[in-house]
Amino acid sequence: MPQLGFLHGRAWAALLGQLRRPPGAVCIGAVHSHSQAAEATLASQLKPHKEKSNFIIKTPKGTRDFSPQQMVVREKILDMVISCFKRHGAKRLDTPAFELKEMLTERYGEDSGLIYDLKDQGGELLSLRYDLTVPFARYLAMNKVKKMKRYHVGKVWRRESPTIAQGRYREFCQCDFDIAGHFDPMIPDAECLKIMCEILSGLQLGDFLIKVNDRRILDGIFAVCGVPESKFHAICSSVDKLDKMSWKDVRHEMVAKKGLAPEVADRIGDYVQCHGGVSLVEHMFQDPELCQNKQALEGLGDLKLLFDYLTLFGIAEKVSFDLSLARGLDYYTGVIYEAVLLQTPAQAEEETLNVGSVAAGGRYDGLVGMFDPRGHKVPCVGLSIGVERIFSIVEQRMKTFGQKIRTIETQVFVATPQKNFLRERLKLIAELWDAGIKAELMYKNNPKLLTQLHYCEDMAIPLVVIIGEQELKEGFIKLRSVASREEVAIKRENLVAEVQRRLS
């Protein structure tokens, strides 16, 4: 994966090693620790000199700011994800942060209560988007688009009980890739799985596994086991919890909360605890009851074809057919998948973070039709990368390895040892900026030279231009390499060219 190829050695340690500042360097400027934030929230008051109204300075529950250090890491992750989406020919789309409330209603099953509504301030009733899939389907229907391969990177909002330790937030970023249109079966689906593999391999998060199932097989199983059709969605939601709950607890929910007969639940249990490779697909084909079910049979046939294509893509061994995978969202109609990281025992000890799934998706052939006035269907399949969880992992590793990040890109610092030299510095830095060079100076009339040089070392700025009275008289300027501390005198008129030469 050459585009991600600057990643080598110990995964992100290597990536972030590129950004590391010299040992002992101190980060000046913003310092952002949670303990400080917590401190700030104590007994804080707004406008202490005017009113005495108490309030706490914080971000809303389940949300957070991203510091410059965090933004550097986030942008690296997003760049990698986006470059993969582009490698597969996707176009970028963007939609508003909120939708008409009715666009989101009845799309998310049991999770609909987690949608953020806007206050009715007169006019339309609005809700913050809950994912990027429903806005995509709305876009396709609204613009009568029949065929599109698009990606979308943006924030979504869910009123979940935030378990921040697990990397779950109420505001989080999604990176979605979807293929809409009528095509021959399983080709776009296989590409979605290939993309998940490329991204997870490229990010070097360690070994991973993609669980695959099909909603039609699940529905077939429910039918064969004797679940009434009206309860398919509810029972599917229960099965979806098998990654967090034991079968015993899920069974209890099915029986006690969802009113399923115990023997029906037990039959479901026999099925949904199965997982394996393509051989499990073959095995299921031998199930006489299940093969009476048209839906299940279609699902099994498609999975067989999917595994064939995955083998051609060289990723079949990363994929497991797992009958416990259900996916919570209501809109899936066919194949569904979810990627989980596999931790080695050493990692499990080293990292306390349990991140769960880091990418997921599936086929939703009915969603666009629900928006279309005439019900015209546009089959879709897609995936979503859980960048917040990936970010949590990377951030934790960086903490473990004590890695530092360069948050600015400044190439040249304009310094002086002289008093009253601000005007000369301003003229000089404007020249550098106008030549496209990234440059900074101290916002002081009379800064100390040592302070200026220390700043350059701390911020890993490679070059310093030093201007003084003597130099100005003789038409020369000193250029200092921060790493070697070597200084050379160059002609004032050659400055920009020389700086560009050294930076290239």
Next chain:
Amino acid sequence: MPQLGFLHGRAWAALLGQLRRPPGAVCIGAVHSHSQAAEATLASQLKPHKEKSNFIIKTPKGTRDFSPQQMVVREKILDMVISCFKRHGAKRLDTPAFELKEMLTERYGEDSGLIYDLKDQGGELLSLRYDLTVPFARYLAMNKVKKMKRYHVGKVWRRESPTIAQGRYREFCQCDFDIAGHFDPMIPDAECLKIMCEILSGLQLGDFLIKVNDRRILDGIFAVCGVPESKFHAICSSVDKLDKMSWKDVRHEMVAKKGLAPEVADRIGDYVQCHGGVSLVEHMFQDPELCQNKQALEGLGDLKLLFDYLTLFGIAEKVSFDLSLARGLDYYTGVIYEAVLLQTPAQAEEETLNVGSVAAGGRYDGLVGMFDPRGHKVPCVGLSIGVERIFSIVEQRMKTFGQKIRTIETQVFVATPQKNFLRERLKLIAELWDAGIKAELMYKNNPKLLTQLHYCEDMAIPLVVIIGEQELKEGFIKLRSVASREEVAIKRENLVAEVQRRLS
């Protein structure tokens, strides 16, 4: 400005010329026209085959989707803006889309009614952010950051009456650059104006002018004219309307709505209709009454210094001291500025779009202190680029010049003239993807060769790999240049290397 230097010739025409496809090329895939969207909203129904509930498919009032074509242009604009912010040493920050409601209360004066509140669903009362400045101040106070140069690119939301023809939306993107910290006067302020000039010159939108004023001078004028101090903010808001309303109408508002004595309004009128260069600053220093006012005197002194620095930066002739400039927001405390595009008569005829200000900002030394529990102040100065308006201008120009944009980056298409060759195509394309090459194929078992080649021409994909039975047997593959239509046979094992060679 070399980093923006790929812009030459007729401004954006040149930029977008790079992206142009061959004449006559037809864009397949998504087509997005407003008329289609309008059509879709007619008599549309949700779930026509289930319920008969009527609803209209649309985005919320004042918001819009961005098509892939629009996203390409937006990203180009944002890249340029961000590269300028980085050139000046800024770090990136991000904050949540919403804040605690009380964080935004009393920050925006008369415009506070335009804030979007979230529905009270239990828990905290929240509002969508109205700008990026207040979240920045909240961040600084919360984390006790005393010094920071940051940029922030993100969406903000305002419940304005949308005048879409003027490029005003209820959801829009802001690009903010701010410098926080105690520094010597006017150095960061001058850099902010330099940045505005670099961005507006770099985007080649035509000639522009930056109006500058100072809140302290305005307050001094109000005091000298006899405005009661309790009415300073209200009268300032009225002055702010001088770019859209005549002095007569503004005077009427001051007298009839805000209860100002007519003779006081007339005295204000004498001042706020003045504008000029640094000579006007000198002239105002001669005003005996105004110079009795400490605030006004400080403001004038700072403006004089500012013009000195702007001259050193080579941008003084782009800046005008304009006493009618007031800026609506409550939080400004010192110098304020706003950039407007100057249209030539020819442009005014050609472009019906009236875009108003395209960048603005100012000094706000009190905002952070309002959030800080002990009222500790962190002086700040910053600017915001109005990218939506810039985008409207560029989009309109592209329409005028009939320019096309390439929305995908695909480098190679994998094609076949043969039936039942899907498996070979899949194996081959996986090889390309794994080598980091941007590649696509048709999601069909048996696509027609002509359809495949037409797609490549339409989408300006430079290379086609053609694989057939004959080639497969002999271990060769055909590589076709789409532009020249030349085909060469190359060894299968050399394919990736040859493609990479041709693309580099």
